Amino acid sequence: MDIELIELFPNSIKLILSDITLAFANAIRRISLADVPSLIIEDVYVLRNTSPLFDEFIAHRLGLIPLKYDIDALELNFRDECDCGGIGCNLCTVTLTLSKVTDGQTSAVVYSGDLVSSTEGVEPIKASIPIVKLGPNQALELECMAQLGVGKEHSKWQPVAAMGYQEFPNPKINKEKCTNCLVCVDTCYTGVFQKVGDSVQVANPLSCTLCNFCIDQCEPGAISIQKESSKVIFSFETTGGMEPPTILKKAGNILLTKIDEFKKTLETTLSEKEKD
Ligand SMILES: [Zn+2]
Structure with a gap:
């Protein structure tokens, strides 16, 4: 296996x-x-809410705010596996509080940045995510419990978005059949082809999405796009909570654990069968 890093951004x-x-x-x-x-707000205790939104609406919005944290430094337990029995303790739960009150003259927007975390290093990925707008003489006071969870339980715990892969494209122009009509340059929406001088060249092969639209539009045989099935372009965005390499390393470890579990279970089953 070989891995080539094409792009790496924080998200x-x-x-x-x-x-x-x-x-x-x-x-x-x-x-x-x-x-x-990943770590997301799960329980919300509403101490005071005189905002225009009802409690459940605000709790739902809080659950959709991605939290930034170092998953390895935190060493949190899953709440249902914690020694506290799932009640919630500092080994499985991070508390975030929020308190905002307006006077009789002003209104104010409550933002994710108003959440104050009890644990250093845990905070919303952005301070500018609006939660609710308070009118004059309104208040919102909350205590939120964030806990580890997984995407198969609820999609709010998915640490990634727009994760996908495709076979590696290999677009080629047959110079003998190409009439330099430039239709491929105009129709390819990802900009795979470019006019260089009087001819057309493949400028951005990695941008090809294998849609074959250029082949349909052009002279028959002038463009060919082959797929390399043993090579894939793998890309994704995160929700901002963890960095992309951390997510991939975690996924690899989980896959190894699953394979290990499979091997052990198979060995146990086979040895029991031999005893019979
Ligand atoms: Zn606990």
């Missing part, structure tokens, strides 16, 4: 994975979506 990544199968890429994708844990 997104693009890789080329070589000598792998699509099934393997899909396993990493599905584990990242469903099994990699």
